[in-house]
Amino acid sequence: ELKVEQNPLFLSMQEGKNYTIYCNYSTTSDRLYWYRQDPGKSLESLFVLLSNGAVKQEGRLMASLDTKARLSTLHITAAVHDLSATYFCAVLTGNQFYFGTGTSLTVIP
Amino acid sequence: SQTIHQWPATLVQPVGSPLSLECTVEGTSNPNLYWYRQAAGRGLQLLFYSIGIDQISSEVPQNLSASRPQDRQFILSSKKLLLSDSGFYLCAWGRGGRNSPLHFGNGTRLTVT
Numbered sequence: 001e002l003k004v005e006q007n008p009l010f011l012s013m014q015e016g017k018n019y020t021i022y023c024n025y026s027t028t029s030d031r032l033y034w035y036r037q038d039p040g041k042s043l044e045s046l047f048v049l050l051s052n053g054a055v056k057q058e059g060r061l062m063a064s065l066d067t068k069a070r071l072s073t074l075h076i077t078a079a080v081h082d083l084s085a086t087y088f089c090a091v092l093t094g095n096q097f098y099f100g101t102g103t104s105l106t107v108i109p
Numbered sequence: 110s111q112t113i114h115q116w117p118a119t120l121v122q123p124v125g126s127p128l129s130l131e132c133t134v135e136g137t138s139n140p141n142l143y144w145y146r147q148a149a150g151r152g153l154q155l156l157f158y159s160i161g162i163d164q165i166s167s168e169v170p171q172n173l174s175a176s177r178p179q180d181r182q183f184i185l186s187s188k189k190l191l192l193s194d195s196g197f198y199l200c201a202w203g204r205g206g207r208n209s210p211l212h213f214g215n216g217t218r219l220t221v222t
Contacts, residue, residue: 031208033210033211035210040218041215041216042199042213042214042215042216043153043199043201043211043213044213045210045211045212048208048209048210050208088152088153090211095141095158095160095203095205096155096158096166096168097143097155097201097203097211098155099145099152099153099155100152101151101152102151102152
């Protein structure tokens with residue numbers, strides 16, 4: 001059974017601090033996706049990582065992929081309140097996207 | 110540009126009643142289509158996916174079914190709802206290429222009472 005695990009599940013951090021969310025998966029895949037979900041809303045695509053060593057950055061968020069370790073990270077730099085949301089990673093195998101457990105991020109002013 | 114429509118936005122149904130959730134995609138042809146369910150405070154569970162008309166795969170055996178009557182239409186149904194069917198149902202589409210993310214509809218919040 002394919003597993004996609006994120007940690008931490010819950011993260012409370014102060015504005016201005018840095019932190020990293022981890023996504024581990026149990027299958028061989030070179031496609032990793034990050035999404036954001038605001039409370040009560042749908043999911044919004046953030047990053048598409050297409051190969052080993054891929055790094056993508058958008059504003060205060062940076063995502064990376066290590067396919068050999070089956071690990072992706074989402075790094076938050078100098079957090080601001082607007083980043084408060086739940087973040088999901090997802091792995092593509094065949095035509096199926098499997099999502100991680102999600103990390104609920106709260107940025108405290 | 111491509112858009113995905115999902116309705117209704119919210120639904121309250123009694124146990125044992127039928128269910129029909131509809132999803133349509135505009136601006137693209139032959140999309141891959143997906144139904145996910147998200148329980149409160151939880152992750153996403155893949156329910157069904159379809160790579161074409163009459164090609165629907167089920168991930169989890171349950172009292173739900175899916176149909177794809179047209180290329181860009183995906184319907185989630187149940188003959189008799191259970192309390193455990195409550196959740197946030199999300200329809201999504203993808204291009205089928207390995208470089209493309211999924212694009213989600215706004216979701217349907219289903220409460221079974």
